Amino acid sequence: MNIDSIKNGYVLDHITAGKAMKIYELLELNKLECQIAIITNARSNKYGRKDMIKIDKLIDIDLDIIGYIDPRTTICIVKNDKIIEKKTLSKPKELINVVSCKNPRCITSVERSLDQVFILKENDKYRCKYCETILEQE
Amino acid sequence: MRNLIDISDLSIKEIDALIKVAKDIKKNPNKYNEKCKNKILGTLFFEPSTRTRLSFESAMIRLGGQVLGFSESSSSSVSKGESVSDTIRVVGGYCDIIAMRHPKEGAPLVASNKTIVPIINAGDGGHNHPTQTLTDLLTISIEKKKLNNLTIGLCGDLKFGRTIHSLITAMSRYKNIKFILISPEELKLPEYTKTEVLDKNHIPYVETTDIEEYMNELDILYMTRVQKERFFNEADYVRLKDYYILNKDKLVNAKKDLCIMHPLPRVNEIATDVDDDPRACYFKQAEYGVFIRMALIMKMLEIK
Numbered sequence: 001m002n003i004d005s006i007k008n009g010y011v012l013d014h015i016t017a018g019k020a021m022k023i024y025e026l027l028e029l030n031k032l033e034c035q036i037a038i039i040t041n042a043r044s045n046k047y048g049r050k051d052m053i054k055i056d057k058l059i060d061i062d063l064d065i066i067g068y069i070d071p072r073t074t075i076c077i078v079k080n081d082k083i084i085e086k087k088t089l090s091k092p093k094e095l096i097n098v099v100s101c102k103n104p105r106c107i108t109s110v111e112r113s114l115d116q117v118f119i120l121k122e123n124d125k126y127r128c129k130y131c132e133t134i135l136e137q138e
Numbered sequence: 139m140r141n142l143i144d145i146s147d148l149s150i151k152e153i154d155a156l157i158k159v160a161k162d163i164k165k166n167p168n169k170y171n172e173k174c175k176n177k178i179l180g181t182l183f184f185e186p187s188t189r190t191r192l193s194f195e196s197a198m199i200r201l202g203g204q205v206l207g208f209s210e211s212s213s214s215s216v217s218k219g220e221s222v223s224d225t226i227r228v229v230g231g232y233c234d235i236i237a238m239r240h241p242k243e244g245a246p247l248v249a250s251n252k253t254i255v256p257i258i259n260a261g262d263g264g265h266n267h268p269t270q271t272l273t274d275l276l277t278i279s280i281e282k283k284k285l286n287n288l289t290i291g292l293c294g295d296l297k298f299g300r301t302i303h304s305l306i307t308a309m310s311r312y313k314n315i316k317f318i319l320i321s322p323e324e325l326k327l328p329e330y331t332k333t334e335v336l337d338k339n340h341i342p343y344v345e346t347t348d349i350e351e352y353m354n355e356l357d358i359l360y361m362t363r364v365q366k367e368r369f370f371n372e373a374d375y376v377r378l379k380d381y382y383i384l385n386k387d388k389l390v391n392a393k394k395d396l397c398i399m400h401p402l403p404r405v406n407e408i409a410t411d412v413d414d415d416p417r418a419c420y421f422k423q424a425e426y427g428v429f430i431r432m433a434l435i436m437k438m439l440e441i442k
């Protein structure tokens with residue numbers, strides 16, 4: 001595929017250099033059958049270096065996941081070779097079943113069918129809704 | 139307020155009102171001995187804590203109510219047993235209010251989402267224990283006759299000690315409080331408690347490893363035990379458990395009206411020669427715990 005041209009799909013742009021693979025993993029893009037291009041360390045006027053992901057299909061994307069990993073990312077939605085929408089992101093207020101609490105004493109480690117919920121606090125960090133352990137983001 | 143999961147579920151106004159009722163209960167216990175007639179308190183102890191359970195049960199019985207419940211013999215049985223959600227859905231039908239203790243952090247919050255019966259968190263792992271904090275506040279209010287203008291020494295495990303963290307959070311809302319944080323290097327107050335609670339509320343504090351350094355300034359000395367279950371490494375526990383032992387000699391420079399507190403049970407951190415000192419308040423503190431739990435149960439059942 002020509003990585004510049006997507007007929008119907010998404011271009012995730014301005015990803016902080018090095019974070020594309022993390023987004024790829026958490027969005028579970030490996031499970032898709034369409035073409036996906038990952039570009040790392042592309043030149044960027046604004047940021048120096050950036051990553052990009054191009055997805056050649058209009059799938060359901062969980063924007064919260066991208067906002068959590070890298071709120072700098074912009075998303076272009078492409079339909080019939082045209083960008084029909086550009087989205088900017090912010091950190092989501094709540095993360096539901098995106099990441100798991102690592103505290104072995106947390107109730108989420110034993111209680112069946114309990115959602116993993118993290119809440120964004122004033123200091124821009126996420127805390128587990130149940131045990132309040134701070135989520136360390138790499 | 140439907141549930142008490144975290145001490146910050148209560149406003150200062152609500153805490154002051156609870157303290158007022160608790161003091162009245164202390165003075166006129168007979169006035170309250172039928173307040174909760176025909177009401178049932180469920181004590182769901184997924185891990186053992188005899189003192190806390192007895193304190194709750196005594197509170198309900200003194201209000202003329204009844205109690206039912208269970209107490210697991212060890213905290214490990216939790217992982218094999220029924221889920222919190224299932225247990226609470228069942229027991230919620232048997233009682234009017236629930237006091238729940240659980241080894242896993244956040245379990246009472248899960249429970250409160252599954253029932254309309256009010257839930258009181260009676261301790262969830264190393265996380266919250268709001269009725270201990272209410273007990274501490276009542277004790278300070280009775281013994282010092284105020285909750286502001288106090289220099290409070292906190293001694294022992296300040297890292298894992300949940301009673302310490304919630305006491306700091308609760309006291310930070312009162313005026314002119316100063317903390318002296320006394321702990322070994324390894325058990326210092328976590329950075330986030332310093333920034334998010336102390337610094338944020340402009341509360342002055344000093345850290346020291348020496349229990350005697352600021353003894354003469356203290357209005358309150360709150361001792362804690364080092365808890366074995368918080369350590370992953372036995373050697374660390376053994377090395378730190380007897381780091382501080384308060385005895386008569388160390389109190390030489392202390393104020394005459396110092397109030398010595400401890401959430402109990404104690405191990406070695408307060409020598410028995412302190413027990414007869416009029417400044418020792420920890421047994422009274424345990425007794426006050428019943429009064430504040432009585433006031434709390436009434437509030438949550440909306441009984442005037």
Ligand SMILES: [Zn+2]
Pocket residue numbers: 101102103106107108128129130131132133244
């Ligand atoms: Zn957690």
